[in-house]
Amino acid sequence: MFSLFAKSPAPAYRPIGPERSFDCAAIHAASFAHPWSETDFEQLMLGPGVVADGAIEVNDGELAGFVLSRIALDEAEILTIAVAPERRRCGIAQTLLLIHLRGLAALGVDRLFLEVDTDNIAARALYARHGFHQVAERKAYYRKGDATPASALVMRRDFGEQDFDGQDLGES
């Protein structure tokens, strides 16, 4: 039967650049208590070693999610990842991260770091599935929306030679 609420088709995944700064800032604002501006994204994306991938809706070309990393030699850091609230829990971050990690490995990255709020259950589950493990904790690293402090976990993911032969990075 025809449904007005038919499932959205899977987005296309591809590298993005500063032309998507406005869209990244909009998703970031819907995702974090202290969002980055369009100019912040533009400057970051024009900076050295910064690579970004986006999930682009096939219907209308809208950005559904993105991930941004900065590479320094054989090391990289995920600076941010976010999916538009209305498009969460349908596997977009899972695929986006898989594609992004593959891209980083192809660029010669051996190890990847990120920081995540200890209270961010969704992100921690996502990173665990992608083989990240905790290497440190930074107490009172973030300020929440109500200004109370929150700790950050520093997580690390090492790329092995066999990593990208299969489809599911979470198995590694």
Ligand SMILES: CC(C)(COP(=O)(O)OP(=O)(O)OC[C@H]1O[C@@H](n2cnc3c(N)ncnc32)[C@H](O)[C@@H]1OP(=O)(O)O)[C@@H](O)C(=O)NCCC(=O)NCCS
């Ligand atoms: C974290 C975030 C990027 C996940 O995006 P998403 O597209 O909804 O994630 P996916 O649907 O691909 O889920 C992949 C896995 O992540 C985990 N996950 C995602 N959302 C979750 C939630 N709300 N609760 C628990 N686990 C969750 C699950 O392991 C999930 O796999 P499963 O669906 O098979 O259980 C999204 O919630 C978001 O944008 N949050 C705000 C920004 C943010 O916190 N970014 C991370 C900063 S470090």
